[in-house]
Structures are given as C-alpha cells and as structure tokens.
Amino acid sequence: MDKKVLITGASGFIGSFLTEGALKRGYRVIAGIRPTSNRQYLADPRMHLLEMDFSSVESLTTTLSGLQSTGLSPDFLIHNAGITRARRREDFFHVNAEFTGNLVQAIEKCDLKLRKFLFMSSLAASGPGNEQTQVPIRITDPPSPVENYGKSKLAAEQIIRETARFPWIILRPTGVYGPHEKDYYNLYRMISRGVEPYLITPDQQMSLIYIEDLVKVVFLALESQIENAVYLVSDGNTYSSRQFSTAVKSALGARTISFTVPGLIARMLVTFGELQSRLFHATPLLSKDKYAIISRKNWLCDVSPLKDELGFQPDFTIDSGLPVTLEWYRNNNLLK
Ligand SMILES: NC(=O)c1ccc[n+]([C@@H]2O[C@H](COP(=O)([O-])OP(=O)(O)OC[C@H]3O[C@@H](n4cnc5c(N)ncnc54)[C@H](OP(=O)(O)O)[C@@H]3O)[C@@H](O)[C@H]2O)c1
Known part of the structure; x- marks a missing residue:
C-alpha cells in the first residue's frame, strides 16, 4: 500500500527538501503551494501540486475533500508552511498560528484519517537558554520565547495540543543550513567578499542542523510509534558563531577582515531598520525580532x-555540511 504525504510550504527551502526526501522514501507526495509559489524545485512529475488557501477553513475543507474524492487522501501531513520574517507581530500570528488553527479545523471537518500530523515549529518557541550556565535548552524547560516569531510558533503548538483529535508530533528545529537557503547565504556572501562580521560577540553559542539531517528526523518522527510529543532538533553539537564563520571561510578558501558590531551600534541599526520598515513597508534585515535572537548567547539544545x-x-556536522552547501552556491554562480 502506498503512503501519501501532504507537505505544506513545499516551495520553500525546507519544503523542497522534504518533498524530495519523501519521494526517495517511496511516498506519494502532495506538495501544498500557493498560486504565486516558485515551482523551481517542484518539477518532479511524480509530485501532485496542490494550491491551498490557509486563510479560509471553508476553502481548506474543500481542497482536502477534493483529495479524498480523488483517492489522494493523505496518510501523513507535514505542516511546514510558515514565515520567519515579518514586519508586524500580527503577521507572524496570522500566518504561523491562525493558519495552523484553520488547517486543524479543516482536517477535523472533512474527517481526514491522518496517521500523523507533523508541525514544523522552531527552537525559537522554546526561547534561549541560560547565558550564565550555558546549559543547553531542554524540551522540559518552560518555554519563554523572546520575540514574535517564537511566540507565534508556540501559539500554533498550543492550538494543535488543544484542538487536534488526530495523532501529532511537533519538531522545534534550530537554524537549518543547506543549499538554496536565504538567511545564512547573506553571511556566506559577505565572507566570500572578505568581510567577517559579528553582532555583539563572536562567541554566541549555537546549535545547527544540515537540511538532509532535518529531513531524516522528520521521517523518523512521522514513521515512529510516538504520538503527541515535542522534540528539539539539532545535530547535537555546540558551535560558536566564530567557529561557524571559520568553517565557511575554510570551505571557501577566503581571507577576511573580521569585526564585531557593538551592542549600542546594533541597537541603532535596529531602530533605523524599524523606521525604514515603517516608512517603506519593507521587512528590515535586522529587525527587533532578529536582534532579540542574535543578541542571546545560548542557543544550544539538548537532543x-x-x-x-x-x-x-x-x-553531518558543519565540517561536512558546509562544504556541500557552499559548493552548491558556487555551482549556481551565487558565490565567488
Ligand atoms: N530555516 C530555518 O532555519 C528554520 C528553523 C526552524 C524552523 N523553521 C520553520 O520551517 C518552515 C519552513 O521554513 P523555510 O526556512 O523553508 O522558509 P521558506 O523558504 O521561507 O519557506 C516557507 C514556505 O512557507 C510558505 N508560506 C509562507 N507564507 C505562506 C502563506 N501565507 N500561505 C501559504 N504558504 C505560505 C512559502 O510559500 P511561498 O513559496 O509561496 O512563499 C514557502 O513554501 C517554517 O515554518 C519555519 O518557521 C525554519
């Protein structure tokens, strides 16, 4: 019997690797997208593309019922669509939390018989660890997110816990790196041009995971007998921001000038970015939310x-994952 998986946010960085990973593992894949989504990484003809409008329970119910009536009712659903950047608090809550609630309601309404629902949350929902002790964040720690993204992911988790009547599992991945990702790419580009910047400190302690390892975790979680549980996800190693940049530098063979932007200047950049965003309705590169994450010194997690x-x-560790990642950017003429 073939297993069918519906993956939302299939057009994004993580989503595109999830669809590929699902196909490799013998799943029939239904890729949830928007009419405007980039389909560059969704060209495999075995995939069924499905347009989904998360803003309306009715529309989602109709879409899911359509799958049932065409023999494509999914056994598994990975709700991976979400936003990591937004100008306003309400945008984070609207897309990350309310849309998750709408999806849960639509699943219940059309009585989709899911074997498991996996929600892609984030380590940001846990919040940072203690900076004095540097003890890694544990899943048993009471969550205390420090910015709107993390708060909206935690709100989505609460909706699932309180309203879902199907088996679920929640993953809280740390920063994910790999080919065609956009955030770490800004740093790779600066380093390839000889600039090695740090915000506040080069000694921020962080955890990371290579995209293929995250995909591995997702399918382990989906196929395990474990239900209604939450996991922190990283490769289990401790990295400092300096170590990460050094590994990028070494994989690129780059020579750099390194400097640290002090806290006061970083906060001025945030104020300027927020003002610019209000005036021009653009998402600032260094928002208050990003600053809240970058300025914390303990993002380690106990896996x-x-x-x-x-x-x-x-x-993978960064010593094996970064060379593969950077080679991809180079092969695609995105790095020197
Ligand atoms: N990257 C990380 O380090 C990381 C770490 C922890 C958790 N996560 C979580 O992993 C998930 C995927 O992240 P990513 O890094 O792959 O981000 P991404 O590349 O920006 O992909 C986001 C996906 O969500 C979809 N999406 C966004 N807003 C939507 C909306 N209003 N309606 C329907 N679909 C929408 C996007 O569709 P379009 O292509 O149409 O825009 C895209 O497919 C997110 O939930 C994120 O919070 C990411």
Missing part, C-alpha cells in the same frame, strides 16, 4: 530525547 526515543544519528 538526547531525539536520539534515545527516535534513534536519530546525524550524518
């Missing part, structure tokens, strides 16, 4: 439950 309960073993 022992992921290893012990789901049997996850990462295949």
